[in-house]
Structures are given as structure tokens and as C-alpha cells.
Amino acid sequence: MSIRTLRSMFIVAASLACLVAAAPAFAADPLPSWNDGASKKAIMAFVAKTTERNSPDFVTPDDRIATFDNDGTLWAEQPMYSQLLFALDRVKVLAPQHPEWKDTEPFASLLKGDVKGALAGGEAAIGKIVMTTHAGMTTEEFDKIVKDWIASARHPVTKRPYTEMVYQPMLELLAYLRANGFKTFIVSGGGVDFMRPWTEKVYGIPPDQVVGSSGKVQFELRDGKPVLVKLPEINFIDDKAGKPVGIHQYIGRRPIAAFGNSDGDQQMLEWTAAGTGARFALIVHHDDAKREWAYDRTSHIGTLDKAWDEAVAKGWTVVSMKDDWKSIYPPERK
Amino acid sequence: MSIRTLRSMFIVAASLACLVAAAPAFAADPLPSWNDGASKKAIMAFVAKTTERNSPDFVTPDDRIATFDNDGTLWAEQPMYSQLLFALDRVKVLAPQHPEWKDTEPFASLLKGDVKGALAGGEAAIGKIVMTTHAGMTTEEFDKIVKDWIASARHPVTKRPYTEMVYQPMLELLAYLRANGFKTFIVSGGGVDFMRPWTEKVYGIPPDQVVGSSGKVQFELRDGKPVLVKLPEINFIDDKAGKPVGIHQYIGRRPIAAFGNSDGDQQMLEWTAAGTGARFALIVHHDDAKREWAYDRTSHIGTLDKAWDEAVAKGWTVVSMKDDWKSIYPPERK
Numbered sequence: 001m002s003i004r005t006l007r008s009m010f011i012v013a014a015s016l017a018c019l020v021a022a023a024p025a026f027a028a029d030p031l032p033s034w035n036d037g038a039s040k041k042a043i044m045a046f047v048a049k050t051t052e053r054n055s056p057d058f059v060t061p062d063d064r065i066a067t068f069d070n071d072g073t074l075w076a077e078q079p080m081y082s083q084l085l086f087a088l089d090r091v092k093v094l095a096p097q098h099p100e101w102k103d104t105e106p107f108a109s110l111l112k113g114d115v116k117g118a119l120a121g122g123e124a125a126i127g128k129i130v131m132t133t134h135a136g137m138t139t140e141e142f143d144k145i146v147k148d149w150i151a152s153a154r155h156p157v158t159k160r161p162y163t164e165m166v167y168q169p170m171l172e173l174l175a176y177l178r179a180n181g182f183k184t185f186i187v188s189g190g191g192v193d194f195m196r197p198w199t200e201k202v203y204g205i206p207p208d209q210v211v212g213s214s215g216k217v218q219f220e221l222r223d224g225k226p227v228l229v230k231l232p233e234i235n236f237i238d239d240k241a242g243k244p245v246g247i248h249q250y251i252g253r254r255p256i257a258a259f260g261n262s263d264g265d266q267q268m269l270e271w272t273a274a275g276t277g278a279r280f281a282l283i284v285h286h287d288d289a290k291r292e293w294a295y296d297r298t299s300h301i302g303t304l305d306k307a308w309d310e311a312v313a314k315g316w317t318v319v320s321m322k323d324d325w326k327s328i329y330p331p332e333r334k
Numbered sequence: 335m336s337i338r339t340l341r342s343m344f345i346v347a348a349s350l351a352c353l354v355a356a357a358p359a360f361a362a363d364p365l366p367s368w369n370d371g372a373s374k375k376a377i378m379a380f381v382a383k384t385t386e387r388n389s390p391d392f393v394t395p396d397d398r399i400a401t402f403d404n405d406g407t408l409w410a411e412q413p414m415y416s417q418l419l420f421a422l423d424r425v426k427v428l429a430p431q432h433p434e435w436k437d438t439e440p441f442a443s444l445l446k447g448d449v450k451g452a453l454a455g456g457e458a459a460i461g462k463i464v465m466t467t468h469a470g471m472t473t474e475e476f477d478k479i480v481k482d483w484i485a486s487a488r489h490p491v492t493k494r495p496y497t498e499m500v501y502q503p504m505l506e507l508l509a510y511l512r513a514n515g516f517k518t519f520i521v522s523g524g525g526v527d528f529m530r531p532w533t534e535k536v537y538g539i540p541p542d543q544v545v546g547s548s549g550k551v552q553f554e555l556r557d558g559k560p561v562l563v564k565l566p567e568i569n570f571i572d573d574k575a576g577k578p579v580g581i582h583q584y585i586g587r588r589p590i591a592a593f594g595n596s597d598g599d600q601q602m603l604e605w606t607a608a609g610t611g612a613r614f615a616l617i618v619h620h621d622d623a624k625r626e627w628a629y630d631r632t633s634h635i636g637t638l639d640k641a642w643d644e645a646v647a648k649g650w651t652v653v654s655m656k657d658d659w660k661s662i663y664p665p666e667r668k
Contacts (some may be wrong), residue, residue: 002558054614139582160452192583206396206587206589208519208585217582219605221604225608228579228582241552241553244553244560244562248473248551248562248583249548249551252530252542253530270555270560271553271562
């Protein structure tokens with residue numbers, strides 16, 4: 001064998017090896033927890049047409065912005081929003097420092113275990129509970145409180161950690177979109193300081209890609225050390241018409257795909273769908289009383305009424321959890 | 335040569351080729367417009383110690399957050415903030431629709447070419463000019479107005495496009511940090527809607543990584559089409575103590591490196607420097623009257639006084655534009 005032949009062989013071998021290394025992995029089903037049906041087909045068709053170079057609907061990676069509601073879209077919101085359950089737990093922890101709560105609603109009812117009675121005060125009662133439990137500490141202190149709670153608290157019905165009450169098919173969808181060059185954002189009515197401590201670990205979504213409701217914070221020097229103090233004052237409510245506003249203020253670009261489950265997501269879906277070029281709007285319909293919960297038009301939590309009508313009228317994708325999803329939650333961690 | 339030898343050769347060749355492909359490119363100077371000196375050395379030492387795996391100061395890529403002021407840090411702010419020059423140009427364009435401006439300050443002076451007289455009304459006058467020119471249209475309309483202006487306007491002194499009034503050494507610094515796994519953000523007192531239309535192209539910083547001051551926006555349906563309307567109402571002022579607040583609300587993580595040039599950046603630098611682990615705080619000092627402008631303690635624009643004292647006291651890096659920078663602006667585009 002001549003040196004020249006050897007050299008040629010080297011080059012061929014090297015080229016082949018690099019081709020193999022550069023080739024995509026065997027194209028396994030990217031959405032294995034989704035049944036083959038109209039919803040899965042619509043998702044995959046949208047991703048294909050916006051990412052294939054020669055497609056007339058091709059979208060440059062910079063503009064591949066996808067926004068997801070959290071409660072009821074990425075994780076369970078029944079029998080109550082997890083953040084409210086967190087707040088109720090905090091009231092119990094803080095009660096010894098607040099003897100006056102024994103005679104003050106909504107705290108008195110809560111401490112007697114009467115959650116329904118406490119929440120009878122409606123939004124004002126919820127506001128009091130949230131402000132009391134989400135303000136008065138530094139942002140770093142609150143971050144630690146949330147991390148400790150999320151690591152130890154259990155869902156009241158399933159007894160699983162809240163971070164396992166997430167929807168396996170949606171985890172796959174997030175990863176699938178990211179693998180196709182989409183930047184994934186949360187746009188939730190939930191508190192941004194309540195979500196950011198764990199969204200990266202659970203959803204692969206970093207803090208700066210989480211948009212949510214917030215309270216005001218104030219910069220202070222305490223013994224010369226700068227801190228940010230959480231004030232009992234609303235800064236922004238990221239719900240309903242607030243969602244497109246939040247998208248503009250925090251993301252600064254209109255999404256080409258949006259995912260929600262309730263009337264609180266209607267304006268985000270409208271804003272997303274109304275842009276030029278290929279658009280995708282999806283609603284998760286909770287119709288699986290056996291494996292999760294079944295609720296829509298008349299539910300107090302996650303009301304799906306007007307947004308459902310609009311989805312049908314405009315041809316948005318409506319996911320049936322019962323029919324479209326092979327499994328709901330990820331397998332339990334041992 | 336046996337088949338086995340051939341196979342071994344193939345494997346060796348393939349491995350070598352892939353090693354070569356994976357090896358970093360020849361390590362050219364990543365900061366060619368920086369003179370070798372204490373500032374450049376400090377930057378490179380910080381990047382090395384936070385990114386080398388075995389360093390005791392190693393920071394995981396997720397936490398490599400770097401924030402940059404814009405006016406005076408990434409681009410020139412003299413003889414006046416570019417956004418104010420934009421607003422003055424807009425007043426002229428809008429004047430025919432506002433005959434009443436002929437007798438109303440600050441517009442009357444402005445339209446006579448008396449900028450100094452117009453701005454004599456101080457913050458109230460500036461507020462009127464900004465609100466009139468930055469509100470009353472949809473976010474998409476404003477986006478187009480900014481894009482058109484930035485594409486055609488010229489700096490009053492150098493006659494160069496504003497997008498070329500950026501600092502070449504800082505462009506290199508942004509790219510160098512990103513090449514080392516840092517996520518770069520703008521945290522500016524300037525308007526976020528004024529910056530986002532061009533920051534990606536000019537700095538490589540996408541809209542969702544731009545934090546700035548903002549007005550309120552409102553979601554509306556116009557003939558069934560959703561729009562966001564810019565209201566003449568302040569939403570957030572991202573300056574001074576507002577900068578750490580903006581970092582918390584929009585980014586959700588404390589930077590490990592921050593870059594500014596004035597007292598407006600002092601709290602951002604304090605907040606950044608006060609975190610645990612390796613930290614980097616840098617101030618650009620405008621001391622180059624020949625190639626740029628020289629101003630600091632007594633300047634009305636970009637006042638650098640208290641932050642300078644703190645930088646000296648705390649050992650932050652103070653960049654001398656005159657001594658540390660080989661060039662100020664990028665070469666002119668032909």
C-alpha cells in the first residue's frame with residue numbers, strides 16, 4: 001500500500017467518521033406520550049413547516065418564540081393552584097409570629113383548617129393571604145422559602161411532589177420545540193418569584209424566560225449590604241389581557257406559537273395567532289376525570305369557556321387529555 | 335495489511351479527525367482593540383477563573399449572567415442621549431399635525447431650533463417630549479418608526495449612523511463573554527421599545543435580553559384585530575436603584591459581571607459585586623476628549639462621581655478610554 005493510498009484512506013475514513021458524527025441521531029418519536037391523532041399531527045406539521053429551510057413558512061430561529069401558560073398547561077391546577085397551597089402552608093408556619101390572626105379573617109378560618117371558609121372572602125381574602133406570605137422578606141429569602149417548600153411539599157390528592165405534577169406530554173413538547181430551535185417561555189398568571197426557583201430544573205426554562213405576575217421590590221442597603229425587599233404591593237398581573245402586555249414588556253417579540261388551557265390565556269393566543277406568517281395556538285382541555293380532572297366552562301379554577309369557543313371558531317388545536325395523551329405525569333421517582 | 339490493521343487505522347484516523355474538528359480554533363486575541371494593561375488583564379483573568387473547570391471560582395454556564403448599561407457604556411451619549419435626539423426629530427415630523435405646538439413649550443422652542451431653550455424646562459419638558467413622541471401608537475407602529483429612524487439618522491457631530499457610534503472594544507467584550515458561555519443583557523435607563531428594534535443586529539443581544547425603562551401598554555381589539563397601544567404613562571424607570579429592581583423583575587438572577595459608566599449604574603454594580611463567589615464590576619471612564627468626549631463628576635449627561643469613588647474604594651475595574659482602548663468606534667461601513 002503506497003503512502004498516497006494510505007493518505008487517501010485516512011481522508012476517506014476521517015470524512016466518513018465526521019459525517020456520522022454530524023448526522024442527526026435516529027429520528028425516534030419526539031412526542032412518545034402523545035397518541036397519534038390530529039393534535040400531534042398539527043404540532044409536528046407546524047414545527048416541520050417553520051423549520052425546514054425550503055418551506056414557504058420557514059421562520060428564522062430568532063423568531064421561533066413559543067409561550068406556555070403554567071397552571072393547567074404545564075402542571076396540575078386542581079384541587080387548587082399550587083401557589084395558593086404554598087401560601088396556606090406559609091400561613092401555618094408564620095402563625096406563631098401573628099397571634100392576632102386567631103381573630104382575623106381569612107387567617108382565623110385557615111388556622112382552624114377551614115380553607116373553604118377562608119376563601120369565602122373571595123379575591124380580597126386571597127389577596128391578603130398572598131401579600132402576607134409573599135412580601136416583607138428579601139428576594140433571596142423568598143427564593144429559599146420556595147425552594148425548601150417545593151422540595152418537601154406534597155400534592156394533597158396524589159401525595160406526589162408538585163414538581164412531578166407536571167404533564168409528561170408537555171415536557172416532551174417543550175424539549176421538541178427547543179430541539180428545533182424554538183426559545184420556550186412561560187407566560188403565567190402565577191407569581192414570577194414563585195416559579196423561577198424551580199422552572200429551569202423542571203421544565204428546562206431559565207429564570208429570564210419566565211414571565212409572571214409580580215409584586216413590587218425595593219432596593220435597600222442593610223448594614224452596607226444591598227438587598228431587594230419584596231413589598232406588599234402589586235407590580236403586574238400577568239393574566240388575560242395582561243398576557244400580551246407581559247409578552248411585550250418582558251419578551252419584546254410576538255410568539256409564533258402559544259399554549260394555554262383557560263380563558264386566562266385567550267388574549268395570549270389571540271395575540272400570537274394574529275401575527276403574520278405561520279402561527280400555532282393550542283388549548284389543553286381537561287377532560288380526563290379518571291387520570292387527572294375534568295373541568296371547563298363552569299369551573300372556578302381554569303375556566304375554559306370563551307377561549308374554547310374561539311379555538312373552535314378559529315381552528316386552534318384543542319388537546320383532549322383523555323384521547324391525545326398516553327400518560328399524564330412522568331413516572332414517579334424512586 | 336490485514337483487515338484488522340486496516341480497521342485500527344480507520345479508528346485512529348477517525349478519532350484524530352474528530353479531535354481536530356472538536357479542538358478550539360487558534361486562540362487569537364479576543365480583545366484586539368484593548369491595549370494590554372490592567373483593565374484587559376482583569377477582564378481576562380475573571381473570565382478564565384469563572385470558566386475553567388478546575389478553578390475554585392468556576393461558575394456553571396447557567397449563572398454566567400453579564401449586564402451592560404447602554405448609553406455611555408456600549409454607545410456614545412454625547413452631546414445628548416440618542417433617544418432624546420430621536421424624540422426631537424419626531425417632534426419635527428409630527429409638528430404639522432399639532433399646530434398648537436407653535437405656542438406651547440417645550441415644542442415652540444424646539445421647532446424654532448432652540449433645543450437648549452426647550453430643555454430649559456428640565457425633566458418636565460423632557461417628559462412632555464418623550465410622552466408625545468413615544469405614545470399614542472401601537473407597539474408595531476413604534477417599532478417601525480424606530481427602525482426607520484435608526485437606519486437613516488446621523489449623529490450630529492460625527493455624521494455617522496448611531497449604530498456605528500458604538501464602542502468597538504465593548505463589541506469585542508460582548509462577543510468574548512458570549513464565546514465563554516455568558517448570557518449578555520442590556521440593563522439601561524433608555525426606553526426598552528427604543529432599543530429592542532436594533533440591539534440584536536448591533537450588539538448580538540436579542541429583545542428578551544434587553545431591560546430598560548418603559549411606558550404602559552394596553553391590549554385592544556381594533557376591528558377584531560388585537561393590538562398593543564402605547565400609553566403616555568410611565569411603567570418602569572430602569573435607572574439607579576431601579577436597575578437592580580429591573581434585573582430582578584426581568585432577568586430573575588443576579589449577574590456575576592456588570593458594566594456601566596455613570597452614577598446611574600452604581601446600584602447595579604453594587605448588587606452584582608455583593609453576590610457570593612467571583613464577581614466583576616467595571617466602569618468605563620470617558621477621558622478621551624480627542625477621540626470621544628471627556629466628562630465625569632460635573633457632567634449633566636453620564637455623571638460619574640459617587641460610582642467612581644466607590645469603584646476606587648472597592649477595587650472595581652475603571653477603564654480609561656484614552657489609555658485602555660486602541661480604537662473607539664468600529665471602522666466606517668462603505
